[in-house]
Amino acid sequence: MLTTITARRLLTDTGQVDYPVVSIEHGKIVSVEGGTPNGSADTLTAAFFDIHVHGACSHDFMAATPVEIAAVGRFLASRGVAHYLPTTVTGPIDPTLRALETLADAIERPRGQESLVPVAVPVGVHLEGPFVSHAKRGVHPEASIREPNVELFDRFQQAARGNIRLMTLAPELPHALELIEYVTAAGVRVTIGHSTATSAETLAAIAAGATSSTHLFNAMRALDHREPGIVGTILDREDVYAEAICDGVHVHPAIIRLWLKVKGEERAILVTDGMSATGMPNGTYTLGDFSVDVKDGVCLSGETLAGSVLTMDRAVANVQRFTGTSLGTAVRLASRNPARMMGMSHLTEMAPGTPANFNVFDEAGDRTGSIFHGRLIE
Numbered sequence: 001m002l003t004t005i006t007a008r009r010l011l012t013d014t015g016q017v018d019y020p021v022v023s024i025e026h027g028k029i030v031s032v033e034g035g036t037p038n039g040s041a042d043t044l045t046a047a048f049f050d051i052h053v054h055g056a057c058s059h060d061f062m063a064a065t066p067v068e069i070a071a072v073g074r075f076l077a078s079r080g081v082a083h084y085l086p087t088t089v090t091g092p093i094d095p096t097l098r099a100l101e102t103l104a105d106a107i108e109r110p111r112g113q114e115s116l117v118p119v120a121v122p123v124g125v126h127l128e129g130p131f132v133s134h135a136k137r138g139v140h141p142e143a144s145i146r147e148p149n150v151e152l153f154d155r156f157q158q159a160a161r162g163n164i165r166l167m168t169l170a171p172e173l174p175h176a177l178e179l180i181e182y183v184t185a186a187g188v189r190v191t192i193g194h195s196t197a198t199s200a201e202t203l204a205a206i207a208a209g210a211t212s213s214t215h216l217f218n219a220m221r222a223l224d225h226r227e228p229g230i231v232g233t234i235l236d237r238e239d240v241y242a243e244a245i246c247d248g249v250h251v252h253p254a255i256i257r258l259w260l261k262v263k264g265e266e267r268a269i270l271v272t273d274g275m276s277a278t279g280m281p282n283g284t285y286t287l288g289d290f291s292v293d294v295k296d297g298v299c300l301s302g303e304t305l306a307g308s309v310l311t312m313d314r315a316v317a318n319v320q321r322f323t324g325t326s327l328g329t330a331v332r333l334a335s336r337n338p339a340r341m342m343g344m345s346h347l348t349e350m351a352p353g354t355p356a357n358f359n360v361f362d363e364a365g366d367r368t369g370s371i372f373h374g375r376l377i378e
Contacts, residue, residue, distance in 0.1 A: 001025070002023055002024070002025045002030065003023070003024050003025070003374060004021055004022065004023050004024070005020075005021075005022045005024065005044070005356075005358075005371065005374075005376075006019070006020065006021055006022070006035065006038045006040055007019075007020055007038075007040050007042040007043060007044045007360070008038075008040045008041050008042055008043060008363075009043050009044070010022070010032065010043075010044045010045075010350070011043060011044070011045045011046075011327065011328040011331060012046075012350055013046070013332065013336045013345075013348065013349055013350070016328065017032060017033075017034050018034055019034060019035040019036055019037055019038055020032060020033070020034060020035065020044065021033050021034075021035040022044070022350075022356070022358075024356040024374035025374075027355065027356055027373030027374050028352075028353055028354065028355060028356055028373075028374075029350060029351065029352055029353065029354055029355075029356050030352055031352055032350060032351070032352070041362065041363040042360050042361065042362060042363075042368075043327065043360070043361040043362075043365075044358045044359070044360060044361075044371075045327070045328070045331040045335070045358060045359045045361065046331060046332075046335035046336065046348040046349075046350055046357070046358065046359070047080055047081065047082030047083075047335065047348070047357035047358060047359055047370060047371075047372070048079075048080045048081045048082065048312040048313070048316070048331075048334045048335055048359070049081070049082065049083045049084065049334070049335050049338045049339050049342075049344075049347055049348060050076065050081050050083075050084040050085070050120075050271060050272055050274075050312050050334075050338075051084070051085045051087075051126060051166060051243075051269070051271060051338045051341075051342060052085065052087050052126055052128070052214070052215070052243060052271035052272065052273050053076070053084055053085070053086065053087055053271070053272050053273070053274045054086075054087050054088075054089060054273070054274060054275045054276070054287060054307055055072055055086075055274065055275055055276040055278070055287075056072045056075045056076060056274055056275075056276065056278040056279050057071055057072060057075045057276075057278070057279045057280065058276050058277070058280055058285065059071060059072050059276055060275065060276040060285075060286050060287060060288065061086040061087065061088065061099060061103060062088060062089060062091055062095065062096070062099045062287075062288045062289070063095075063099065063286075064099075064102065065102070066102065066105060066106060066109075069086070069102070069103070069106045069122070070106075070119060072086075072120075073119035073120045073121070073122070074118065074119050074120075075278070075279050076119075076120035076312075077118040077119050077120045077370065077372060077377070078118070078377075079311040079312055079313045079314075080312060080313045080316075080359045080367055080370050081120040081312050082120055082121065082347070082355065082357040082370075082372060083120060083121050083122075083123050083339075083344075083347050084120050084121075084122055084123070085122065085123065085124050085125060085126040085165065085166055085342075086103050086106070086122050086125055086126070087125070087126040087127075087128050087273075088100070088125065088126070088127055088128055088129065088288075089128055089129055089139075089140060089287055089288035090128075090129030090130040090132060090137070090140035090141055090144045090145055090288065091129075091130075091141065091144050091288045091289055092144055092289075093144075093152070093155075095289070096130075096156065096159075097155065097156065097159040098159075100125060100156055100159040100160040100163075100164070101159050101160070101161075103122065103125050103160065103163065104125075104159070104160045104161040104163045106122050107122045107123065107124065107125070107163045108161070108163070118370065118372040118375075118377045119372075123165070123344065123347070124163050124164065124165030124166065124342070125160050125163050125164045125165060125166075126164075126165070126166040126167070126168070127156060127164050127166070127167040127168065128140075128167075128168040128193075128194075128214065129144075129145070129168065129194070130144055130145050130146040131145075131146060131147070131148045131149075131153075131167070131168075131169045131170060131173060131176070131179065132145055132168065132169070132170050132193070132194035132195070133145075133170040133172065133173065133194055133195050133196050135196050136170070136194050136195055136196050136219045136220055136221070137194055137219075138194060138218075138219045138304055138305070138306070139287065139290065139292075139301040139304050139305075139306040139307075140194065140288075141288070141289065141290065147173055147174050147175060148169060148173050148174070148175045148176045148178070148179040149175065149179070150175075150178065150179055150182050153167075153179060153182070153183060157186075157188075164188055165187075165188060165189065165342060166188065166189045166190075166191060166342065167183060167188055167189070167190055167191070168191050168192075168193045168194060168214045169190055169191075169192065169193075169195075169205075169210075170192070170193070170194055170195035170196070170197065171192055171195060171197045171201050171202060171204060171205030171208075171210065172195060172196060172197045172198070172201045176205070177204055177205065177208045180205055180208040180209050180210055181208045181209055183209075184208070184209030184210075185209075187343075189211050189212065189341065189342055189343070190205070190208075190209055190210040190211065190212075191210065191211070191212040191213060191214045191241075191243070192205055192210050192212070192213045192214065192230055192234070193213060193214025193215060193219060193220065193230075194214065194219045194220070195219070195220050195221075195230060196220070196221050196229075197220070197221070197229065197230050198221075198227055198229060199227060199228040199229060199230075199232060199233045202229070202230045202233040202234070203233060206233075206237065206240060210240075211240060211241060211341060212240060212241035212242065212243065212269070212341055213230055213234045213240070213241070213242045213243060214243055215243050215244065215245050215250065215271065215273055216230075216231060216234060216235075216242040216243060216244055216251075216259065217231060217244070217250075217251050217255060217259075218245065218250050218251070218305070235258075235259075235262045235263065238267070239267075240267065241263075241267045241268075241269050241337065241341045242259065242263050242267060242268060242269065243269045243270075243271045244256060244259050244268065244269070244270065244271070245271060245272065245273050245308055245310060245315075246270055246310070246315045246318045246319045246322065247297065247308050247309075247310040247314070247315070247318065248318060248322070249297060249298055249305070249308065250273075250305060250308065253322035253323075256318075256319065256322045256323060257322060257323045260319070260323050260325060260333075265329050265332060265333070266337070267337065268333050268337065269333060269334075269337045269338050269341060270312065270315045270316065270319060270330075270333040270334040270338075271315075271338075272308060272310040272311060272312055272315060273307050273308045273310070274307065274308055274309060274310055274311065275287045275292060275299060275306065275307030275308065275309070277292065277294040277299060277307075277309050278308070278309045278310070278311060279309070279311070280294070280309075282294055282295045282296065285299075287299075287301070287306050287307050290306075292306040292307065294309060297309055312334050313359075313367050315334060316330045316331060316333075316334050316367075317330075317365075317366075317367075319333065320365070327361060327365050331359070335348040336348050336349075355373065356371065356372075356373055356374040357370070357371065357372055357373065358370065358371040359371075360376075
């Protein structure tokens with residue numbers, strides 16, 4: 001059955017449609033046209049796409065069951081996320097293989113009930129670790145870190161049945177460039193992070209195929225005027241994307257302003273790095289196989305930050321508050337840009353034939369609900 005949705009405006013990937021009339025059938029967009037004033041004050045935007053999230057509502061993707069993965073999907077949907085990349089963390093090889101198999105099952109599960117039960121859909125795995133630097137490992141367990149290795153990656157990808165779509169890697173490690181070239185040729189995106197790489201090593205990784213940086217500023221050498229490292233190099237390159245965790249804890253608001261000014265609306269990406277404590281009260285939770293203490297929005301393993309409890313709707317609100325940017329720009333950092341970086345633009349384009357997934361904002365700019373597969377979810 002054909003249905004229509006109207007609003008005051010629709011913020012698209014590139015601009016705005018006033019008084020949109022969106023026709024939807026079978027959960028997909030049929031047409032988007034400008035209309036006439038309709039009395040609505042609402043703004044429609046693309047739904048969010050989180051490419052870096054480890055879990056939520058007490059569940060961690062390294063150990064989650066299918067039921068628990070579905071619960072995380074429902075939680076993410078309640079915060080405006082329609083698609084996401086479940087993200088691993090460094091761990092022993094066998095448990096990692098089992099986690100990848102379970103995540104592949106979730107990704108490949110037949111769809112069809114999304115219009116009845118709103119759930120964010122996993123569309124690939126983000127492999128964060130084990131190919132990271134010991135010096136900038138953050139909370140990644142030191143004993144499980146490995147040198148980049150094509151054969152080990154192939155084991156991971158076989159367990160994931162080809163569903164690893166993004167990989168974080170430290171380019172200064174032995175054989176890193178070989179692995180970047182190998183996975184890039186296979187269609188996997190590479191993002192630089194948890195690394196002490198110099199500017200030269202970062203440039204070599206980009207030349208080999210790396211397209212982004214993992215939570216820029218965190219878990220990498222600090223910017224230095226004589227050795228720019230990853231931070232300076234990524235900021236300087238107009239063709240490379242850069243993630244940021246916009247929670248006011250991982251990165252100071254002044255640095256978020258710098259990040260957005262330099263990377264601009266086209267290359268900045270909002271991520272949550274959310275862990276199992278997201279959506280939960282203060283307490284002790286898990287990330288991979290270690291414990292994290294969570295209090296007042298800060299996640300610590302010892303004295304080291306360990307993921308976040310940020311949600312994407314809050315990240316979008318924060319980047320507006322920290323920088324003064326528009327709602328349209330903020331949403332694009334959480335939808336269009338990650339989709340483009342991943343080669344999945346169809347997930348957020350809001351064009352005929354694409355999923356009818358939207359977020360709804362009121363006149364004050366607050367998200368009031370979502371539309372998943374054409375059905376309003378408040």
